[in-house]
Amino acid sequence: MSANQTPFEFTQALRSAADKIVAKYPEGRQASAVLPLLDLVQRQNGGWVTTDMMSAVAEFLDMAPIRVYEVASFYTMINLEPVGETVVEVCTTTPCWLRGCDGIVQACEETLGIGLGETSADGRFTLREVECLGACVNAPIVKINDDYYEDLDPDRTRAILDSISRGAAPPPGSQTGRKTSAPASGPTTLSASAGDS
Numbered sequence: 658m659s660a661n662q663t664p665f666e667f668t669q670a671l672r673s674a675a676d677k678i679v680a681k682y683p684e685g686r687q688a689s690a691v692l693p694l695l696d697l698v699q700r701q702n703g704g705w706v707t708t709d710m711m712s713a714v715a716e717f718l719d720m721a722p723i724r725v726y727e728v729a730s731f732y733t734m735i736n737l738e739p740v741g742e743t744v745v746e747v748c749t750t751t752p753c754w755l756r757g758c759d760g761i762v763q764a765c766e767e768t769l770g771i772g773l774g775e776t777s778a779d780g781r782f783t784l785r786e787v788e789c790l791g792a793c794v795n796a797p798i799v800k801i802n803d804d805y806y807e808d809l810d811p812d813r814t815r816a817i818l819d820s821i822s823r824g825a826a827p828p829p830g831s832q833t834g835r836k837t838s839a840p841a842s843g844p845t846t847l848s849a850s851a852g853d854s
């Protein structure tokens with residue numbers, strides 16, 4: 658039996674977590690919960706889903722299995738193969754490319770010792786490129802597991818990966834200290850204090 662055919666059944670705990678997710682959607686629209694349910698089972702399985710898991714989700718949601726496979730194979734956050742403990746995803750779409758993602762990819766490859774699409778021999782890291790992560794305003798962006806690291810450059814990227822390698826949890830968000838997605842050069846409006854006029 659291949660790794661992709663491991664038998665899978667919803668445990669009682671998983672079923673109850675899935676019930677809570679399905680309850681957020683209108684009656685009869687349980688199929689809308691397919692993505693959070695795939696995420697739920699993936700987190701129970703070291704970060705990836707087997708075919709049996711997708712079939713179990715389909716059965717749970719009363720969907721045709723092919724519809725679940727379609728969703729799982731479309732979204733890059735659902736992994737169809739085993740991944741490393743830490744998944745590093747570098748955005749290489751145009752805004753991040755214009756802001757230097759090539760240097761970020763190179764920094765990741767050099768620091769982790771693996772290329773795009775590869776997992777380190779010790780199973781600690783998977784590195785891959787992804788399309789727009791939806792945070793272009795703070796490009797370039799790297800997503801590491803559930804966290805976004807923004808306003809990166811090669812040195813900052815190396816420092817973050819080194820820190821994670823040592824078991825630390827470097828703070829996510831902008832790495833230049835800007836507040837959320839405020840202009841990189843500082844506020845451009847509402848900059849005067851109340852008593853200035």
Ligand code: FES
Pocket residue numbers: 748749750751752753754788789790791792793794796797798
């Ligand atoms: S292009 Fe990289 S986050 Fe949108």
